[in-house]
Amino acid sequence: MTRFSNRIDRRFAALAEHGRKGLIPYVTAGHPDPAWTVEIMHALVANGADLLELGIPFSDVMADGPVIQNACAAALEQGMTLEKVFAQVAEFRARDSDTPVILMGYMNPVERCGLETFSRRAAGAGVDGLLIVDCPADEAVETRRVFAEHELHQIFLVAPTTTEARVERMAPLAGGFIYYVSLKGVTGSAALDAGALAPAIGSIRDRSDLPVAVGFGISTPAQAEAVAAVADAVVIGSALVSQLDQAETETAAIEIVTEYIGGIRAALDRCGDAVAAEARA
Amino acid sequence: MVEVAEKRTVSSADPRQALPDASGHFGAFGGRFVSETLMVALEELEAAWRKYRDDADFQAELDSDLAHFVGRPSPLYLAERLTAHAGGAKIVFKREDLNHTGAHKINNTVGQALLARAMGKKRVIAETGAGQHGVASATVAARLGMQCVVYMGADDIKRQAINVFRMKLLGAEVISVESGARTLKDALNEAMRDWVTNVDDTFYILGTVAGPHPYPALVRDFNAVVGREARRQCVEEYGKLPEALVACVGGGSNAMGLFYPFIDDEDVAMYGVEAAGRGLSGLEHAASLCAGRVGVLHGSRTYLLDDDAGQIRHTHSVSAGLDYPGVGPEHAWLKDSLRARYVGVTDDEALEAFHLCTRKEGIMPALESAHAVAWAIKQASRMTPDQVVLLNMSGRGDKDIHTVADLEGISI
Numbered sequence: 001m002t003r004f005s006n007r008i009d010r011r012f013a014a015l016a017e018h019g020r021k022g023l024i025p026y027v028t029a030g031h032p033d034p035a036w037t038v039e040i041m042h043a044l045v046a047n048g049a050d051l052l053e054l055g056i057p058f059s060d061v062m063a064d065g066p067v068i069q070n071a072c073a074a075a076l077e078q079g080m081t082l083e084k085v086f087a088q089v090a091e092f093r094a095r096d097s098d099t100p101v102i103l104m105g106y107m108n109p110v111e112r113c114g115l116e117t118f119s120r121r122a123a124g125a126g127v128d129g130l131l132i133v134d135c136p137a138d139e140a141v142e143t144r145r146v147f148a149e150h151e152l153h154q155i156f157l158v159a160p161t162t163t164e165a166r167v168e169r170m171a172p173l174a175g176g177f178i179y180y181v182s183l184k185g186v187t188g189s190a191a192l193d194a195g196a197l198a199p200a201i202g203s204i205r206d207r208s209d210l211p212v213a214v215g216f217g218i219s220t221p222a223q224a225e226a227v228a229a230v231a232d233a234v235v236i237g238s239a240l241v242s243q244l245d246q247a248e249t250e251t252a253a254i255e256i257v258t259e260y261i262g263g264i265r266a267a268l269d270r271c272g273d274a275v276a277a278e279a280r281a
Numbered sequence: 282m283v284e285v286a287e288k289r290t291v292s293s294a295d296p297r298q299a300l301p302d303a304s305g306h307f308g309a310f311g312g313r314f315v316s317e318t319l320m321v322a323l324e325e326l327e328a329a330w331r332k333y334r335d336d337a338d339f340q341a342e343l344d345s346d347l348a349h350f351v352g353r354p355s356p357l358y359l360a361e362r363l364t365a366h367a368g369g370a371k372i373v374f375k376r377e378d379l380n381h382t383g384a385h386k387i388n389n390t391v392g393q394a395l396l397a398r399a400m401g402k403k404r405v406i407a408e409t410g411a412g413q414h415g416v417a418s419a420t421v422a423a424r425l426g427m428q429c430v431v432y433m434g435a436d437d438i439k440r441q442a443i444n445v446f447r448m449k450l451l452g453a454e455v456i457s458v459e460s461g462a463r464t465l466k467d468a469l470n471e472a473m474r475d476w477v478t479n480v481d482d483t484f485y486i487l488g489t490v491a492g493p494h495p496y497p498a499l500v501r502d503f504n505a506v507v508g509r510e511a512r513r514q515c516v517e518e519y520g521k522l523p524e525a526l527v528a529c530v531g532g533g534s535n536a537m538g539l540f541y542p543f544i545d546d547e548d549v550a551m552y553g554v555e556a557a558g559r560g561l562s563g564l565e566h567a568a569s570l571c572a573g574r575v576g577v578l579h580g581s582r583t584y585l586l587d588d589d590a591g592q593i594r595h596t597h598s599v600s601a602g603l604d605y606p607g608v609g610p611e612h613a614w615l616k617d618s619l620r621a622r623y624v625g626v627t628d629d630e631a632l633e634a635f636h637l638c639t640r641k642e643g644i645m646p647a648l649e650s651a652h653a654v655a656w657a658i659k660q661a662s663r664m665t666p667d668q669v670v671l672l673n674m675s676g677r678g679d680k681d682i683h684t685v686a687d688l689e690g691i692s693i
Contacts, residue, residue: 059461059592060578062470063316063477069460081590107314107577112591134314134577138304159318161480166320184318185478 004151007100007128008176012211021268022233028055029085030075036250043257048265056105065186067238086125093126102129123150129176131155137170171208192217194226221267228271305494310610313493315580327495357514362641370664374674375511384676385535386417392503394421397484404428407486408472410465411602412444414488419453429453432471434464462595489532490609493580504538523671525550529653531603533612535675554656556598557625567596569608570623578607599628600648626652647676
């Protein structure tokens with residue numbers, strides 16, 4: 001068990017207290033333009049995001065679909081580095097000291113930086129959690145230890161293929177929240193079966209007290225609402241990134257965030273109201 | 282007197298041949314660095330591998346396929362004129378180029394296809410660089426009536442047109458991978474993405490000793506028939522084990538197949554030959570063991586080529602099969618434990634060896650294998666005529682004639 005609590009724990013506690021469903025948008029740091037990233041992060045919060053997931057661009061995003069591959073490639077072409085990701089988080093923190101920030105990425109850039117240096121810089125910049133896609137719980141002994149020294153949660157994925165025995169083993173190692181991958185496939189894949197979610201999430205809840213967020217394949221307000229009926233939070237990734245891809249200016253990017261994320265927020269709030277009403281009744 | 286009985290089973294008392302450990306690590310290397318979605322599929326694959334590796338019926342069917350479909354055992358051939366040219370130790374070829382489909386790759390695909398069938402999978406996928414593994418996968422899929430999809434980098438598709446057509450003739454669907462460097466590493470990424478999506482009915486026939494556990498061990502085991510035969514044949518022919526083994530290393534499957542049965546024979550030196558491309562001092566090469574550092578790529582911790590930010594670098598080699606920025610984790614472990622030595626051969630040296638071997642022996646090596654030929658000549662020249670350098674002639678050069686012609690400005 002993790003012995004510390006940080007912004008992620010406080011945020012989920014507050015959400016639970018207010019009967020509000022969490023909204024976790026993902027953007028790739030430096031996409032579509034490195035100069036816009038911090039303003040996009042603020043706009044996401046202003047329009048209803050509760051936690052932010054920021055992708056560290058990588059050359060070989062094995063678990064991501066074409067949308068995030070292209071976003072990573074575009075960010076790298078514009079000179080994005082890990083240093084710049086930390087700088088963006090620090091700049092965001094200057095105006096927002098409450099919203100949790102999770103970095104999502106792959107192992108090799110973390111190892112190249114050095115686990116200790118990476119953790120110190122991440123914590124110093126104001127990061128709260130790490131989701132290393134190609135570092136399952138089985139390989140996470142060292143990362144968990146060092147991240148924890150810096151009060152950073154390592155967040156793990158649970159997939160539809162994950163057996164109950166694995167969830168059992170993983171649960172005590174997980175920090176922050178459990179990220180349930182709602183479908184087999186890479187990020188941004190098509191079909192989401194909301195009906196199959198309830199038993200899967202129930203199985204996780206039987207084994208862990210952590211909040212459960214659901215991501216991969218959620219793009220419409222209706223899908224978000226359906227998922228939120230059973231989950232604590234909803235992650236919106238590729239759908240947002242592909243819309244941001246169309247933005248030619250920072251103003252346009254902010255407008256996309258306002259409209260799209262605002263729409264998802266409204267859907268989640270309908271769900272939250274129903275939960276609150278049920279609780280009152 | 283050297284003890285030369287053929288070893289088929291792995292002794293658990295031996296710390297070297299017993300690797301990987303239970304969690305799939307070779308010392309600090311290897312492991313299972315993949316998305317959670319694949320973990321259970323890898324656990325299932327590992328269970329099947331452990332089960333069938335000791336299953337007499339499965340092994341009998343595999344042996345029969347290797348004999349009648351692949352054409353094993355492949356001969357051991359004394360390259361007399363190349364030996365004379367080098368002026369030192371005898372240069373002996375293990376003729377994997379004579380296998381069905383023209384390379385060592387078929388040893389592994391025959392084995393994995395039988396495993397796929399035993400696991401009830403109807404669809405197989407594969408990545409390919411030079412196209413040899415893609416052809417070998419398409420071949421076994423055709424024979425077993427399985428659907429086959431091969432991922433291949435767009436640049437490799439251009440330089441290996443003949444193999445692309447062969448795969449299509451065999452009924453495989455070849456998907457051009459346009460992302461990243463558009464070579465082998467990107468094909469592997471794309472095959473992984475396919476597998477994540479279709480994990481229920483699909484078997485991923487990985488072509489080299491890289492990737493997440495159990496692939497490095499599984500692919501090694503299916504290729505180790507090369508080393509077992511070579512060991513026995515060398516003793517029969519020369520009354521002793523070879524003094525040195527030489528094999529080219531991209532991902533490292535042909536080298537691992539040759540090396541593995543000799544790992545405990547401390548007196549047998551092992552040389553893995555990497556693609557030094559346009560020189561190791563620059564960035565245009567694919568020599569991850571000679572010039573790389575430890576990181577995580579394609580599911581395992583190993584030596585790889587990246588920049589200071591940890592981004593995987595674009596590599597270069599005249600040979601598509603060696604043009605890969607990582608390497609199998611067991612090679613990383615053999616390097617660090619000093620059991621094997623890894624060296625580089627440039628494009629020019631490999632091309633020179635390609636011509637020399639073709640003219641002097643009437644054997645046209647694959648450009649991959651030509652790297653090993655170049656080093657074997659160098660190595661033999663430093664040794665004495667009573668000694669033996671055993672080289673894995675991992676594939677034949679027919680697929681490369683367009684590349685060679687292009688490089689020399691000849692249109693055919």
